[in-house]
Amino acid sequence: MAGKEVFFGDDQFIVSKTDTSGKIIYGNEIFIQISGYSEAExxxxxxxxxxxxxxxxxxxxxxxxxxxxxxxxxxxxINRTKDQDFYWVFAHITASLDDSNKIIAYHSVRRKPDMQALNAIKPLYQALQLAERSGGIHAGEALLNTELQKRKVTYDEFVLSL
Structure with a gap:
């Protein structure tokens, strides 16, 4: 993996918000700092x-x-910084809704990942990427579904159990 790993504190939360097309409309100070980009960028x-x-x-x-x-x-x-370094996060992402229950934005809060959890995630992500390279996203989805079925868990149960 190119670049060096960047870390943030246990008590820091990276927060961002995007519009419905995925464009950034808000980022907190730690989000801007760790990304290496300016707020304007x-x-x-x-x-x-x-x-x-x-x-x-x-x-x-x-x-x-x-x-x-x-x-x-x-x-x-895993995210990449402006300088091509990288950092891992554990993300919680939700849709922001208006009064009529229509999605108006997406909100993400990221915290420092559990390093033990990454020991399970990294090999899975490598396997998913290999599957995607040889058979596209459908192969990646099939592999992920197979892994979840083996464990008899949903994606959420798997991620939250790590």
Whole structure:
């Protein structure tokens, strides 16, 4: 993995909000700091400006499928900084709704991941990426579903059990 790993504190929370198309409309101070971008460079940019190439598309698809249905989702995510360094987060993502229950934005709060949990996540993400390279996102989804069925858990149960 290129770049160096960047860490943030146990008591720090990375917060951002995007519009319905995924463009950043808010980021707290730690979000801006750890990303390496200025606030002006981040605002109105697609959130995937932080997407790390080692992050499986399968997990992003699962995440977006869930939040578009107004369901909360938890996920381990690896992000890339402006300087090509990287950082892991444990993300909690929800849809923000208006008075008529229409999605108006997405809100994400990320905390420092449990390092023991990453010992389970990293090999799974590597396997998902290999599957995606050889068979596309459908192969990644099939592999993820197989792994979850083996464990007899849902994605949420798996992630929250780590």
């Amino acid at each position: 981040l605002l109105n940019q697609p959130h995937n400006i932080l997407r790390h190439p080692d992050m499986p598309a399968t997990v992003y698809k699962h995440l977006w499928d869930r939040i578009k249905q107004k369901e909360e989702v938890f996920a381990y995510v």
